[in-house]
Amino acid sequence: MRIRSGGHDYEGLSYVSLIEQPFMILDLVKLREIDVNIAQNAAWIQAGATTGEVYYRISAKSAKHGYPAGICTSLGIGGHITGGAYGSMMRKFGLGADNVLDAKIVDANGRILDRKAMGEDLFWAIRGGGGGSFGVILWWKIQLVHVPQIVTVFTVTKTLEQGRANRLIKVMKQSFPELGLKRKDVFETSWINSVLYIAGYPDGTKPEILLQGKPTMKVYFKAKSDFVRKVIPEKSLNSLWKKFLQDDGLLMIWNPYGGKMSKISESATPFPHRKGTLYKVQYASGWIDGETSMEKHIDWMRKFYNYMAPYVSKNPRETYVNYRDLDIGMNLKNSTSFSHAWSFGYRYFKDNFVRLVKVKSKVDPSNFFRHEQSIPPLKG
Template identity: 60%
Template sequence: MRAEQKPTPKMAFHSSLLLSQILLLFLVSSSSWTSATHPIQQTFFRCLSTNSRNSVPLSSYYTPGNVSSFTSVLNSTANNLRYLLPTVPKPVIIFTPLSEAHVQAAVICSRWLGLALRVRSGGHDYEAVSYVSQIECPFVVIDLAHLRAINVDIPRGTVWAQAGATTGEVYYRIAEKSKVHGFPMGLCTSLGIGGHITGGAYGSMMRKFGLGADNVVDVRMVDAKGRILNRKAMGEDLFWALRGGGGGNFGIILAWKLKLVDVPETVTVFTVTKTLEQGATNILYKWQKIAPELDDRLFIRVIIQASSTDLTANRTVTTSYNALFLGDPDTLLGITGKGFPELGLTRSDCVETSWIGSVLYIAGYPNTTAPEVLLQGKALFRNYFKAKSDFVRTPIPETGLMGLWKIYFEEEVPFMIWNPYGGAMARVPEWATPFPHRCGTLFKIQYVTAWQDGTKNAARHMSWIRKLYDYMAPYVSKNPREAYVNYRDLDLGMNKKGFNSLREASSWGLRYYKSNFHRLVQVKTKVDPDNFFRHEQSIPTHLRMKKGN
């Protein structure tokens, strides 16, 4: 399927309902398939082949019996190597659908056979709940990697993009058609947009245009009954829930319809690095106050690292101010000179480029990189890692920062990114979408520790990041201590029964969604009352809450 190809034509809601009812009737009449003479892998494939309107090629179907191809597909977009260890449970089947009808059949067959279902669109899932199950076996992985068609409609100012397309592919196809249009979502260009937008999708233009989820105008998804729904068919409650309510909760996203935003033909990017010896602590303290208040066109994030991985070396902390300005260098210098002179930004620091050039720059590609690299769709890095997140509402004092640096020096590869809010993020009510971290938030912190030696020192690295997280508690949001659902963190809680209870789900649900969690539960109860779509941190139904408590 070529990336410029249009998504599969829309099916009518009532036709989809009729199809699912016919399929379910057929399945009931064919229960003899489950006899012991047919292993589950064979039974599932026969079910798919019989119940899909499009033929299902064997090349889209992978089982552990063919170790090489199965492992290759499972590992293809799995960024966190912690979840590829031999001790981690593996799916009994990986299915890579080639059409929307294949996805419908996969849902219906999974339900009929009593198989848990995991859905992967990109693989950046930090705790791998989209392709690993720690609570239910057997399970099937539906990998949407082949559903990546993108249709850019400049006259209408929209893009239809299938769930398996990456952010980089979407950016490339937009820039291919226009130099003055873009879309505000992820900084990392290998994110699969199916799951990315379900968590909100922030990026370097969020202070000007908000989140990716704020700029979605329609969607196509398969629900728990195997029906294909668009915005009109599903209603506004479910459409609301999909745009920030997290992946794997309500159905399988097939495609998003995105509203393009206007960008200048020329933008400016820069990176300025300050060490502790160059006054990094004082500059970072000032950044916390002014970054959310600067011109909406300016996004300055801070990447914080240690200067060396050698714990015995004379180390320092580096703070790199990595920025996009939707305008020219002269205007930018006027803004920073007045609002953030401590940074010491000069004309020579500024790089003029196109919007697509800024995408490559912020993603960390060398300046000579051609935009076509965005079509590769592969992640730059794969590591064993653990990540956590926080939202900050009052500036962290310099004494707090100095204590932070002491803990930093205890780890080989400590890493943080601080992303500024304000601008459009402060103007959107926190109930407008399930993503609640809006007005009053100064910035978001992502904490990461990474290592390459497998399980050898994993416990030490995990202990370190938890120590860092505990240290930061007095300086971040409280009641609840907020977290970003796209940086999923199983330390916050995990349902251990397959069907999570209210008590279990609230431990992470209130952190990810705040009061929006309660509305998400209502939507879940309505659209998926049997809780078919579930995982370690999924949103429960009211009925399951009552049974679980």
């Protein structure tokens, strides 16, 4: 059984099966109820709701409340939080998973459990341990955060000629003075309109567009991710740009860490990429002609990923679980072992992988909930 609620499934594990046939899909897209309680600074949200819908419903109740989750407004909130859920406010408030108060999950025995009934071990595991391993999330109860009534956003565009590596180093070290930010680049708006801005909607778009839900267009891409703990040398950055420009569909996104992210323990949730992380890098290579040029782009992506190995985290080379990557390892049907799953589990969760396996062994020893990179139980 494949469980679909995420909306942005990088390897399609919620709607295809590479290791078992036949299979069924449990689609949670109709579970979209959102109940916002401003007096309690909380909201109950169903797994099929998108982040955009959650943001809109919060803003409709209060201009001073928000939730620190993803910038892509078509993300399904159910799968998003199971992987951690990072966004533009994570340096201030942490992850979406760090701001969860309760949940309702259907376990392997068909019981609907809340936080008290499931126990703290399972509640810990579902807040960042990846989707599809422990049960079917029906609801999340999220903690709302206080946002300013007016927030300020900006975009500064630079070419390589305007911002070479030596300038980039200064930017990172001196609080961005080299961006050359001018008053005309900056405008003040509400939090909900900042969501639209960051998501790339045109100026003047009404927040109601967030209620449209998930897009229906098909996008072809391959993605990978890294966490960087040491400053990349200037010489290496110059070489990096040359490699980067060899592909005609590559995108890199660098997300700065620090702040609240460094103050939360690596073991507080399964998401371990905390103190000492400078930033996360997402690499994505996209194309529009389906399988025609798929092999070319995927091959290039793998080469670029290998090229970056000296500059990113090591032992393990950390990877973000919501950017699933089957290149780093895969389960083998229902007979997977702890040692086999270690290849991807340790990279996604570091030492938290061991605890996740123990939780899995307790709540789903028969491995009912499984997929190509699910958490395996220990065999008796």
